[in-house]
Amino acid sequence: MSEVKLAVQTRTEFGKGAARRIRRENKVPGVVYGHGTEPVHVTLPGHDLLLALRTPNVLLSLDVDGKSELAIPKAVQRDAIKGYLVHVDLLLVKRGEKVNVEIPVHTEGELAPGAYLLEHVLSTLTVEAEATHIPESVTVSIEGLEAGASILAKDIPLPKGTSLAIDEDAVVLQVLAAQAEEAPAEAQEETTEA
Structure with missing residues (x-):
């Protein structure tokens, strides 16, 4: 720091x-x-x-x-x-004092092949750390995650001397299936008639 x-x-x-x-x-x-x-x-x-x-x-x-x-x-x-x-x-x-701060959450890796979206439910994570050793950010691997998967606060590896200051079951990231827009029924009928 x-x-x-x-x-x-x-x-x-x-x-x-x-x-x-x-x-x-x-x-x-x-x-x-x-x-x-x-x-x-x-x-x-x-x-x-x-x-x-x-x-x-x-x-x-x-x-x-x-x-x-x-x-x-x-x-x-x-x-x-x-x-x-x-x-x-x-x-x-003061040196040695613990403080609550918000640190950014970064991701690394690729989602599983398919049309998936990664939603950042929380872009920062509230942690308790020593005032002189506050981490700049945390990094989470999303490698191979599929639709329906989520990463909770307790699943994120924190640096030594840092602890969570929020509910450990809070959802930080989740993977959603991309939804394609359906064409209106009238438009589909016109294309079949043509």
């Missing part, structure tokens, strides 16, 4: 106007909270944060007024049209 260092500044201005001024300076307003402490409103470097958030569940080493803190992204708000960062919520963590 990667750890990214960011120098952040505390802020005292709040509201839309202040947030817009911060964004014009290519920075992102945010809040850091956790461990029973008062929330700290901060300003983060926009480009560095954007690059860091490309890694799922990245561990951020924050330098807040000379004090070093570890945090993970809890909520990230983006502009709906342009995609730039609007606001970020960061959760304080």
Whole structure:
């Protein structure tokens, strides 16, 4: 798991106007909270944060007024049209502490020959892992699966030190038989008459 260092500044201005001024300076307003402490409103470097958030569940080493803190992204708000960062919520963590996070589910292999569809019922899996050892993703083999087959959360191999934080019988992937559309009855009669 990667750890990214960011120098952040505390802020005292709040509201839309202040947030817009911060964004014009290519920075992102945010809040850091956790461990029973008062929330700290901060300003983060926009480009560095954007690059860091490309890694799922990245561990951020924050330098807040000379004090070093570890945090993970809890909520990230983006502009709906342009995609730039609007606001970020960061959760304080400690080394060795367990946290619940969502990790992406990837597949490998090919389904059995035939017209089958793979449905991702859950695209992410909620797991409990140590804050400094959060897996980036899990990979599931779908090799040779046929229609009607499903993969449950308990069937997915998890990295050492990671456990499920959802119902183990939750369906993550399922294989469906592709259904061909039937031609309307009138159209079939016309083709037989012709």
